[in-house]
Amino acid sequence: MRHELEEVNVLASHYADKAISDAYSVLRSWKRRAEKGRASLRKPKLKRVYVRVKSTLRKVDGENVRITVKPYQYLTLSWSHTWFSPRVKGLELGEPVIKEDRVHLPFRYRLPWSTPLDYLAIDSNLYTLDAYDDEKFVTFSWRELYSLKFGMELKRGRIKSFASKHGRKGGKLMGKYSHRERNRVLDYVHKFVNKLLEMYPVKTFAVEKLDKQSMFQDADDKLSKEISRTVWRSIHRVLKYKAPLYGSLVKEVNPHLTSKSCPRCGWVSRKVGLFVVRGVVSPWTGN
Template identity: 75%
Template sequence: MVLGSTRRWRSASRRLRINSFAPPEESIYLTYAVKNDKKEETLLLIREYKKLLGKALDYLWNKTRVETESTTVKRGRHKRVKVIIPKKKEVYKGLREGLEEVNPLASHYVDKAISDAFSVLKSWRKRAIKGRVSLGKPRLKRAYVRVKSTLRKVVNDEVRVTVRPHQYLTFSWGKEWFKDRVNGLELGEPVIKEDKVYLPFRYKAPTQTPLDFLAVDSNLSTLDAYDGEKFVTFSLKGLYSLKYSIVKKKGKVQSFASKHGKRGRELLRKYSHRERHRVLDYVHKFVNALLELYPLTTFAVERLDKQSMFKDASGKLSRKISRTVWRSIHKVLKYKAPLYGSRVLEVNPYLTSRSCPRCGYVSRKVGKTFVCQRCGFKLDRQLNASLNIYLKMCGFPHLDGIPSRWVGVTPLMGRRRMKEGPLDSREAQGLRIDIKYEIR
């Protein structure tokens, strides 16, 4: 018994050891697109790889089990889905041998097809468990090839891709606008599509420690933030107006497309691309301006789920929520933050706008202004949410003795009420700054 406990202690102590005091390297992939000037050769490669990927997916699907179970909840019957995907090491050998017999491409494309098939199934399983897709076999809609590092060779400003033994395709970025920007960076796995080739370059982010904190509460037309000393409101009315005008035009195009077949579908596709590109352009410019204003900062954003918001919202509010792009802002911010020595944390938004940051009381109903019925704390609902996100990010629950600079008022000790009546946090309200970005 003593010997067994000693061994367990030694194995546990090994896991607790620090292998290196150097911070882990963080890499960012900057992706740029070049025009595909070899469409005929590329089309053959994409078709053969799609067949290979489809056969790998069929093989794995035959060994995948989908189980459904009906459970009773408060609102009625609920279907519970369980998906069991075969383990890779159990089916890899047989699947690889089967694909090698029908593979007309280089041998390494078989390994990539197996990895991509598992990725497709795992992504489908996540959405199937949430009830967002059907329980049938996932289909391959987009045709593309992701080239492994063993199938490409970089020479100066060109990448040579192996199709078959002694058969290659070469793509160059020597005359592209981003040539100087990617000079000295390592090329990742290129993605080949019918019209474009996407080149991801690896950029090693400098190891810097974020010094400041910023908690962000996402609302319909603003981002309300708290940085530990003051409240900052970033206006997103320009983005909201852009989405509103495009959605209005798109509605007219949809009615036209329902009557004019192919021509209508092409026009609808054109406006969909226009909406996506304009919104992403605005988001990237906004995030760049935000990171220039707050470098070396830890950002705390809400982990939002728009699908759950639609359940309890009215029709008018649902339309407003559908025009928001919170997730896009958070993704771009998370992608670009390491370039400025910053990082992004996601915080659970549950009860952040209804909790008192002084005594922890949770109010059932909250209007435009949050008023704590226990201690009398009073603050704008959106600013109160950003303050609670800040406290969650810093690891402080709603305890007594929180430093006064966080709230702008002196916190109460215990749960006793104030004899003078409700306290208006005018000091905190006065620390609000509005920032409007004129992005064109």
């Protein structure tokens, strides 16, 4: 296959390697989701054609990148006058993705050379985030976020009733409020993570690798609604890609017995909630 492609284009073998790598990645992701019942048993299909450019086929010069398409044929892109230029200043360009109508330029943070020795163990609950910093216990309240999602849920229920009677107009209104809720939640999450990283820079954050779907199986209707309003994965995801800016790392751990284990000696209690948190911290004031 590589030999046949090289007869058409000398660089085809490089792009074929990335295509095979992406195909394996898609199949592995589909297999994991299918085994958990989250995806159809039908094999996944790519709906849009794209090409991922290897690092050896692109050359970065300041805020410009030159991509080799064919021998002595290049595609040059610049982000110097774009809206996101200040946000990616100092970041490293990843592997560009070329689609039929646009080009995606991913950027990444540089990881610290050494792993921070100081840990911050985090236990994610329904209304709080409980942490232990090797000296004291501290709690971040999520009540404001929970109230925001609860209020938007009530409003979305009324809009859904309206949308069922007004066709396209109702659908547009439903999409508008769903988009607004998502933006407000993400805004809260980013502010929360920023405050957490400012309070605890150069740390290794140990967070639980939670699975909502398995929680729903053992929960009643009331608890299922409360779990559906949580944003654990969003907070962990934002924390994971923002932590390197503060010289920190994020490590996901098995959540088994984390709520019953003492963060100091590792002793496991038979009672839930034995280790009482000694202070409540607001994500906005730090008091």
